[in-house]
Amino acid sequence: MIEEIKSNYGNLFEEELLQEINRIGTFKEVPEGFELIKPGSYIKFMPLIISGAIKVLRGDTEGDELLLYFLERGDTCAMTLSCCLGHHTSEIKAIAETDTKLVMIPVEKMEEWTTKYKSWRNFVFDSYHKRLIETIETIDSIAFLKMDTRLLKYLKEKTKINQSKTINTTHQQIAYDLHTSRVVISRLLKKLEKDGIVKLNRNNLEVL
DNA sequence: TCATTAACACGGG
């Protein structure tokens, strides 16, 4: 496990901290679609992503949801931090976007490390900053962009995250992520296909 | 004008 940690976090953390992560953390591998964090639940571990990607959504108990941002290797979940420290339940939902490898760190440790390691403190602050910026961008999208541009942004992000031009998802799933109805997604995708931007298939679409 | 909701038909697995 130490090699996987080093190759992703070696340039961020000092040797001592890397060793401690290796000793304390638990390695975990989850399949695509795995629900890592449920809204309303308590969080006891903080994830460090080794490979793969995680989709973070705002979700209420009614099943309404909205995509906030994606996490990739080298990232951690900022919401976890505030959630754990304040001992609140989760405001968000986290689902593995692809098959994902991660290291789980118990929350007590992350508090201890914040005072012990400068690199860890910087990592946490930096992570907060990045996620806050991304969340603001999402707010911008909702406030100022029309659904067709939001859909394009979404597709672009998906291809980047999945490292592939083909996206395996349904119109309904996209509708959930963007918090709209399937009718709209179907119509817009159809238009994009006519314009030669995407190729539509069942359960999967290709960005050209 | 554009989104939402409900309803329906089509077709592939």
Place this chain on the structure above:
DNA sequence: CCCGTGTTAATGA
């Protein structure tokens, strides 16, 4: 048959 998709009609913001 079930599910994903494409479309339409009614209603509302």
